[in-house]
Amino acid sequence: MNQTTLTAPVARAEALTKTYGSGENEVAALRGVSASFAPGQFTAIMGPSGSGKSTFLYCLAGLETVTSGSVMIGDVDLTTLSRTQLTVLRGGRLGFVFQAFNLLPVLTAEENIRLTARMSGRKADEAWFGVLVDALGLRPRLGHRPSQLSGGQQQRVAVARALLTRPEVLFADEPTGNLDSRSGAEVLRFLRSAVDAYRQTVVMVTHDPVAAAYADRVLFLADGRIVDELTGPTIDAVHARMRRLEG
Numbered sequence: 001m002n003q004t005t006l007t008a009p010v011a012r013a014e015a016l017t018k019t020y021g022s023g024e025n026e027v028a029a030l031r032g033v034s035a036s037f038a039p040g041q042f043t044a045i046m047g048p049s050g051s052g053k054s055t056f057l058y059c060l061a062g063l064e065t066v067t068s069g070s071v072m073i074g075d076v077d078l079t080t081l082s083r084t085q086l087t088v089l090r091g092g093r094l095g096f097v098f099q100a101f102n103l104l105p106v107l108t109a110e111e112n113i114r115l116t117a118r119m120s121g122r123k124a125d126e127a128w129f130g131v132l133v134d135a136l137g138l139r140p141r142l143g144h145r146p147s148q149l150s151g152g153q154q155q156r157v158a159v160a161r162a163l164l165t166r167p168e169v170l171f172a173d174e175p176t177g178n179l180d181s182r183s184g185a186e187v188l189r190f191l192r193s194a195v196d197a198y199r200q201t202v203v204m205v206t207h208d209p210v211a212a213a214y215a216d217r218v219l220f221l222a223d224g225r226i227v228d229e230l231t232g233p234t235i236d237a238v239h240a241r242m243r244r245l246e247g
């Protein structure tokens with residue numbers, strides 16, 4: 001048993017279900033998903049298209065309501081919070097990175113990086129800002145707007161923005177999905193180093209076995225359920241499990 005399994009989870013889903021629509025349009029996206037995320041653990045979520053990966057991530061991150069079950073962030077059950085309480089908790093304790101970067105085009109890289117911290121009313125930790133900007137190679141680009149940045153640079157700005165508030169969990173939805181393999185590897189290496197150096201907890205949805213192999217473990221979803229788990233994943237092992245799932 002490694003050390004992380006002895007500590008309380010940072011996030012936990014318990015018997016999570018999510019149904020979209022009703023009547024004949026009803027889709028059961030999650031059918032009873034339970035999982036724990038230990039501090040400093042990097043988890044990848046994989047599975048065939050439509051298996052519920054994004055729904056799971058969004059429910060865990062409080063960006064999507066659940067149909068039943070609970071989502072604990074520390075000792076707070078997100079499913080019991082009001083919309084306002086949820087917004088406050090997300091701004092302060094959770095970080096997000098999306099496939100499409102989601103930067104504001106009129107703001108510079110620096111303004112984008114500072115945005116979440118500013119909106120949650122926090123005073124940015126300037127030393128930490130400097131560490132992130134340097135580790136992500138963004139210092140020469142701070143005055144540039146997103147349209148003047150490459151995709152990889154934009155995603156690194158989004159990662160810095162998400163981490164500036166020192167979130168308990170960083171949620172990433174296909175963070176390398178729009179990047180070439182070199183830019184993708186830079187983002188993944190940085191996420192890995194944030195886990196190793198700062199014990200950042202990361203939960204990442206990906207289709208890419210190469211990306212999943214950066215994680216400590218991979219949870220595999222199929223048809224709204226966790227059907228498999230791999231610890232210490234290698235690219236080949238992830239490929240093999242996915243082939244099995246995709247039949």
Ligand SMILES: Nc1ncnc2c1ncn2[C@@H]1O[C@H](COP(=O)(O)OP(=O)(O)OP(=O)(O)O)[C@@H](O)[C@H]1O
Pocket residue numbers: 020021027028029047048049050051052053054055056
């Ligand atoms: N807003 C929605 N309304 C109705 N059905 C939805 C909605 N969002 C997702 N679904 C359905 O829920 C199921 C799970 O979707 P989800 O996007 O979570 O899967 P996924 O594994 O992330 O898929 P992909 O790999 O294609 O992104 C799918 O059948 C999808 O069509």
